[in-house]
Amino acid sequence: MTIRKILIANRGEIACRVIKTAKKLGIATVAVYSDADRDALHVKMADEAVHIGPPPSNQSYIVIDRIIDAIRQTGADAVHPGYGFLSENAAFAQALEKEGVIFIGPPVKAIEAMGDKITSKKLAAEAEVSTVPGHMGLIEDADEAVRIAGSIGYPVMIKASAGGGGKGMRIAWNDAEAREGFQSSRNEAKSSFGDDRIFIEKFVTQPRHIEIQVLGDRHGNTLYLGERECSIQRRNQKVVEEAPSPFLDAATRKAMGEQAVALAKAVGYFSAGTVEFIVDGDRNFYFLEMNTRLQVEHPVTELVTGIDLVEEMIRVAAGEKLRMTQDDVKLEGWAIESRLYAEDPYRNFLPSIGRLTRYQPPEEGRQDDGTVIRNDTGVFEGGEISMYYDPMIAKLCTWGETREAAVDAMSAALDDFEVEGIGHNLPFLSAVMEHPRFREGRLTTAFIAEEWPDGFAGVEPHGDEARTLAAVAAFLNLRVQKRNVLISGTLANHPRTVGKEWIVRLNGTGEFAVSVRDEGGKTLVDFGDDAVVTVSSGWLPGRSHAHFTVGGRRVGIKVEVVNSAFRLRWRGIDAKAHVRSPRVAELARLMPEKLPPDTSKMLLCPMPGVVTSIAVEEGDDVQEGQPLATVEAMKMENVLRAERRGTVKKVAVEPGASLAVDELILEFE
Known part of the structure; x- marks a missing residue:
């Protein structure tokens, strides 16, 4: 069969990613968009675009009938679901099949079997794949969740059966966390996937999250494309991924890959998919779930294998055989x-x-x-x-x-x-x-x-990093001072000179006394301890980023002039550098520090979002750690808790209110 036009039932970067490969293959593309995405990049990139509803995904991107209508309007003969939204929805795949439209993904039976985490674990166990201990039945309420968690033994992982992308997942270490985690997971699952079924499994301590990429065709050929290490996570949401894993050896990689292929074959899987494992410190691995879709982190696999996974998905959907065997798969380099x-x-x-x-x-x-x-x-x-x-x-x-x-x-x-x-x-x-x-x-x-453990507060410059930033600040100051002298000298018709001695103060603490001069096309920054650092750059005032060569090392630094200081951002450091003459620096040390306003008696909204619940009333006494309000933003529930004991003086908002950052929610006496 031939695919002529693909509708991408998704948005954002994954829609753009699919469009790029479709264009490479000469296939026309159709984007769908909500009111919020009318001017989005994927809409601009596609050959056609169809409006499908209001911003909330449950009124647009996950409404099957609206996607089907878009298909009919454009005559698309295939659909790529991307990830999230309808990508693992068996009803959607069935609706496409009924419509006579090719689903660029696995068969419906595989989605039903593997897309549901509870069913997939049972099938994996039957296929003799090592699985994490847990309760595979559905859990009706928070009381049952607490009983099951206690029987398994804390810590436990509470997970949405239809979940993905870190949504609907909580770790509980005691009964109270199990009760609260069950309700939050359930709410997130219903909001994100339209499915609030929950299950519980043992949480493996000191775990690494390592997944195997599988690829199969409709002719019974299935292979694995190595692994991805996805252990850098926050709230179960992956942040950094890499391929291959720095932990696996060849024997473990082979064993995991073969189990992943065996599981895929057991459910008649074709297209791209991912089998996820938890691996402990002894390289014992346990099946977590199978994602019957393209993963967010698929690019690292493409970079180390040279295989375009989206292209292979399209070719498999069109009925072609895989163009490689397991022996052809080589992992080259690192991504x-x-x-x-x-x-x-x-x-x-x-x-x-x-x-x-x-x-x-x-x-x-x-x-x-x-x-x-x-x-x-x-x-x-x-x-x-x-x-x-x-x-x-x-x-x-x-x-x-x-x-x-x-x-x-x-x-x-x-x-x-x-x-x-x-x-x-x-x-x-x-x-x-x-x-x-x-x-x-x-x-x-x-x-x-x-x-x-206490959150990220930035990286403070120390040692060589601090000296590098001080040298760059001295260089920037010299450029600005010489520019000012040139302008003022031209206007006033008399020359001015720029001093050589300066004090560089970083983030209000560390100070460097430096002597700065231009020599031989470079700037020399003398730190007075037999250390003279050369700095060169093409930076000009007004540029927000530049490359600097500092002592022979090339660095890229973001530069912003903030009042009389330079804001320098580099390697996680966000430093404010004041460069002053020795006398001005002496006076600056005497200036009192401006204190921030006191908000200790207020609960302010920490993010833009919607208040879904208020757990207290005016006059209530609250204890440290007690839930006060819940704010939903970007499909995630955030429970706001009391930082100390107190009495509620005022409730400023009601559930359903849309708030900006730092808007008042509660005030305490």
């Missing part, structure tokens, strides 16, 4: 993926929405050092990040011949990625790349919680 999210790492990663006033990714393709940069995205400069959908902005990927080369390339690419207008996790991703434990490959799914 890293960093998920760039619209969330504020300095506010416990709370979602952020708004306009992208600046969006400049690093240049894609092969670099001078042989590494490769790839950026899968669905946004553009000037576009809006909506509160209605997943907060992902882009998936930045790098490839290198070794893991060290790939990680170094990622660090440099993150330095060169400019995003302004919203909160985002670029500095946190940079901090992960530079973390010694990550560099060594000592990962577990608790990595983020263990290394940043």
Whole structure:
């Protein structure tokens, strides 16, 4: 059969990703969009676009009838579901089959068997695949959840049967957390998937999340394309992925791959799919679930295998045989993926929405050092990040011949990625790349919680990093001072000179006394301890990013002039550098510090979102840790708790209210 026109039943970066491969194959594309996505990038990229409803996904992207109507309007003969939304919905696949439209994905029976986590675990056990101990039946209410969790033994993982992408998942360490986690998981599952069924399994401590990519055709050929390490997670949401895993040996990789293929064959699977495992410190692995769709992190597999998974999905859907065998699959080099999210790492990663006033990714393709940069995205400069959908902005990927080369390339690419207008996790991703434990490959799914137990507060410059930033600040100051002298001298018709002695103060603490001068086309920064650092750059005032060569090292730094200081962002560091003359620096040390306003008696909305519930009333006495309100943003429920004992003086909002960041919810006496 021949596929002529593909409708992508999705949005954002994955819709753009599918469109790129379809165009490469000469296949026409159709985008669908909600009111919120009218001007989205995937709409602009597609050959045709059809409006399917209001912003909430349960009124647009996951309404099967609206997708079918779009198919009929455009005459599309195939549908690619992407991931999320309807990608693992058997009813959707059946509706397409009834309509005579090709579903670019697995057969309905495989979706029903593997798309449901409870059924898939039973089938995996029957196929002698190692599974995590747990309760495979459905759980009716919170009381039953507590009883089952107690019988399994804490800690437990509470999971939505139809879940994915970290939605509808909670870890419980005691009865209270099991009760609350059950209800939150159920609410998220119903909101995200229209299916609130919940199950519970044992939570494996010190786990690594490693998944196997499988690919099969309609002719009985199935193979695995190596593994992906997905252990860097926050709230069960993957943040950084890589291929291959720095932990697996060849024997474990082969065993996991063969089990994944056996499971796929047991359910007659074809198309691309992923079998996920939890692996403990002794390389024992346990089946978690099978995702009957394309995974978010598929680019790292494509980079190390050279196989376009979307193209293979299309070819398989058209009835073609796989063009490779298991022996043809070779893993070359190393690939890293960093998920760039619209969330504020300095506010416990709370979602952020708004306009992208600046969006400049690093240049894609092969670099001078042989590494490769790839950026899968669905946004553009000037576009809006909506509160209605997943907060992902882009998936930045790098490839290198070794893991060290790939990680170094990622660090440099993150330095060169400019995003302004919203909160985002670029500095946190940079901090992960530079973390010694990550560099060594000592990962577990608790990595983020263990290394940043009190949340992410940024990276403070120390040692060589502080000196590098001080040298750059001195260089920038010299450029600005010389420019000012040139302008003022021209206007006043008399010359001025720029002093050589300066004090560089970073983040209000560390100070460097430096002597700065230009010599031989470079700037020399003398730190007075026999250390003279050369700095060169093509930076000009007004540019927000530049590459600097500092002591022979090339670095990319984001530069912003804030009042009389330079804001420098690099490798997770967000430093404010004041460069002053010695006398001005002496006076500045005497200035009192401006204190922030006191909000200790207020509960402020930490993110833009909708208040789904208020758990207290005016006059109520509350205890530390007690739930006060719940705010939903980007399909995730966030329970706001009391930080200390107190009495509610005022309830400022009602359930259903849409709030911006720092709007008042409660006030205490």
